[in-house]
Amino acid sequence: MKLSKDNQYLKRLNLKTESINSYETFPFSLSVIRNFKELLFHPNVTYIIGENGMGKSTLLEGIAIKLGFNPEGGTLNFNFSNYDSHSNLEQYLLLSKGTRKARDSFFFRAETFYNLATNIEELDRDSSFGPKIVDSFGGDSLHEQSHGESFFAAFNNRFQGNGLYILDEPEAALSPLRQMSLLSRIHELVNKGSQFIISTHSPIIMAYPNSKIIKLSEEGMKETTLENTDHYMIMKQFFDDKDRVLHHLFKQDS
Secondary structure, eight states, rough: OOTTTTSSEEEEEEGGGOOOOOOOSSSTTTHHHHTTOOOEEEEEEEEEESSTSSSOOOOOOHHHHTTTTTTTOTTTTTOOSSSSSOSSGGGEEEEOOOOOOOOOEEEGGGGHHHHHHHHHHHHHHHHOOSGGGGGTTSSOOOGGHHHHHHHHHHHIIISSSSSEEEEEEEGOOOOHHHHHHHHEEEEHHHTTEEEEEEOOOOTTTOSSSSSEEEEEEEEEEEEEOOGGGGHHHHHHHHHHHHHHHHHHHHHOOO
């Protein structure tokens, strides 16, 4: 059951511009905030892409915190902090929700997933009541798996469907084959009534057909297509004529 526009969990994102006193300090100095436009979410998958420093993770973090997630990731029930580095952007965001409420939810953040895994082990070690948290991730310690395997323990076991899932650079530990497996898992979950918001650099992960791609740049945000993203064009150019690209890359050395 794919979500329709009438019953999606998140519909749009706006900015409380009247509350911003200055655009000179972070995160308001980011181009995406300086040139903010209303963001309409796709009922299935919305991608937030762009070069490093454009504010993808900051924007996703703000959305997640506004929804009640822990800045370092997890479900709405997680409340831990290894390093308090998040911005206060969530205080300036306006989220419009649909009429339906997600039954499941998760904020997946690649750079802090190790911290999440550590917190799960600490909570399971200190509690003797009820099932262990790690059981919902497949039962095996996330620290005793490879980085990519632990990611998939969350994707395959913890993500149940009828959910809202916010993923920040999920490709970080995934091989190209695993990235295609993630696409397949996204499709399964979309068909179970789920909505995704994903920040990624991977053209493979961006390839989900029933989706929207929002590119962040110095000019702000703009909807685009996979084939018009720099990520896709650079990879295509490289593999279409690898020797020519390498010649230009190494030209300075010769």
